[in-house]
Amino acid sequence: MDVWQLVLVGLVMLLGLVGVLTPGVPGQAIVWAAVLWWALSDVSRAAWVVLMAATALLLVNQALRPLLPSRRPGRAGAPRRTLAVGGAWAVAGFFVLPVVGGVVGFVGGVYGAERHRLGGHGNGWGATRAVLRGPGLPLLVELYACLLAVAAWLVVLVAR
Helix, strand or coil, rough: CHHHHHHCCCCHHHHHHHHHCCCCCCCCHHHHHHHCCCCCCCCHHHHHHHHHHHHHHHHHHHHHHHHCCCCHHHHCCCCCCHHHHHHHHHHHHHHHHCCCHHHHHHHHHHHHHHHHHHCHHHHHHHHHHHHHHHHHHHHHHHHHHHHHHHHHHHHHHCCC
16 A cells, blocks of 8 residues: 555545544544555555454444433533534544543543633533533544544554
């Protein structure tokens, strides 16, 4: 697989991560399709292991989805923009501070957006807790599953 194909696979994965944050877009399926495309083009053992791990992880995430609260942000009183900001910070945090940074980035992004929207620490923190109890948790779980699949792909690419 040449460099341009790897760049395209990475862009499709990024599109999938954005799709997780966008209602109605199957972000997990897009990330999985990108991993499948890469594994079919790069027939190494590591590529197939990443594909199997990503498939298992995303299927487990789909199975857990009914056990989590609804992803509709209206119940928590927060706009969709708050979840988008939290998700963007989670993606950035995941790669700045591997694995743990995603949670820190998500909570920090949601808190920052809510504090800005509501105008104070107390109101912002209360709204952040409400978002995390409601639509934030399922979004974070789905985003983390996709981020782990992308991270596995990146680890295999860097290890070569």
